[in-house]
Amino acid sequence: MAKELTTRAADYSQWYNDLVIKGGLADHSAVRGCMVIKPYGYALWENMQKELDRMFKETGHENAYFPLFVPKSLFEAEEKNAEGFAKECAIVTHYRLKTDPDNKSKLIVDPEAKLEEELIIRPTSEAIIWNTYKGWIQSYRDLPLLINQWANVVRWEMRTRLFLRTAEFLWQEGHTAHATKEEAVEETKKMLDVYATFVEEFMAVPVIKGVKTANERFAGAEDTYCIEALMQDGKALQAGTSHFLGQNFAKAFDVKFSDKNNTLDYVWATSWGVSTRLIGALIMAHSDDQGLIMPPKIAPVQVVIVPVYKGEESKPVIDAKANEIVKQLKALGVSVKYDNNDNSRPGWKFAEYELKGIPVRVALGLRDIENNVVEVARRDTKEKNSISIDGLAPVIVQLLDDIQQNIYNRALAFRNDRITEANSWDEFVQLLDEKGGFISAHWDGTGETEETIKEKTKATIRCIPLNNKHEDGVCILSGKPSTQRVLFARAY
């Protein structure tokens, strides 16, 4: 009956899987590498979408929707991008099934129904979108073009993990076109800021903004900016990316505009995205051995009220009082669930809602009503307090705020404690193995050195932090001169 959770110390990966499945966020499906997002997990995603969507619109973007299928000829137009994704594409080759003549209960692919041109299932939508933009953009008056789409994409991953890396996942992808390079770069950075703000303020996960090295850059981009977060096992996780695409896609898809002087030029592009992977980040940044811990600002349910009955006659009294509290909380915009299901007892509910990470639990029994109080328990610290029913709702609103702050501060302290400088190779390797987290070290700037470090240690350069301080030093591996430190980590 008790849902036993693996502890983080015993097996971190298993702990994560347990939380996702037993916490009711998602399930495995019959399709390799694909998950079913369950209502509780999807409600979380919807709350994330709602805030992000609002932020995109505030920064001038509009939503649109482009097809799932990309004709192969379009897909291959931007060579670097196509090459980067080629190994993980799902491809549609036929458009019809027919009854197997040898077995009437089976269907087979109809060999007569082969497509003239294969369709690629989008691993990302640059190709189909830039092909479309060609028809939308003629003049500088059509710019900037600021479009976002919420969609699913497919990347045929060999090794998958719920939320962190699945063959199909949900995301948003912004695709913008601009008249000048400066404006496109500004857009790239602006959207990175939007992501950082969202992840820090709503998900309560601190991030480091930075730029990727050439090796780690998005295929087809000039620059890839990213936000990097740190998980409790000391591994880094890329939480979002924003790309400055230069004129690469404009040239590949021949998207030109005339400026005020009637001279033709290719437009400048950006693209940026975050995915359901963020849910994985959320889980691994905050949760504990008792279960999930949801940040109040995006929690599917912020408050749960559990009645503690004592005899039949107590039910109507408690229900009435609870419903009063529900009404007051709702009036202040708090999402609240009153669980008066009599099939499970209070203790069971307490454990269940802790597993699900609901930020605040209110327990209410006759004893409390006599004293005009309720028992309020916060998920992040498990602290319990008796609080007066008079003026309870505003107190809970404040508490939700405190919890949001507290889990952010906790994650921030953890993260900051795990950004360590290494000044020698031995120190670097030792830190990676014994402490984990981000290691700030000098690097000679070459792809070869980066590659060698990765081979030796599995650590990659997560990013070159924005506004990085410049200082002279020598590369941790090659000993060659370096002008700044970069952040290394083992990563998801």
Add this chain to the structure above:
RNA sequence: CGGGAUGUAGCGUAGCCCGGUUAUCGCGCCUGGUUUGGGACCAGGAGGUCGCAAGUUCGAAUCUUGCCAUCCCGACCA
């Protein structure tokens, strides 16, 4: 995609090596009752293509082969 492991009711499992009645147990579920401040108790009951498919055999959860899915390690990956 390579190596290893796993798959028996919603969940966790026994049985498998050494083939042989009606597939074990706990939780959950249903009915009734007693209960309710940290995963309640009593009584009765329902629930199974033993992952899927072929093969060996008089007989397969058990042996063989193929396939599917999951987990771990590796390669790969924005």
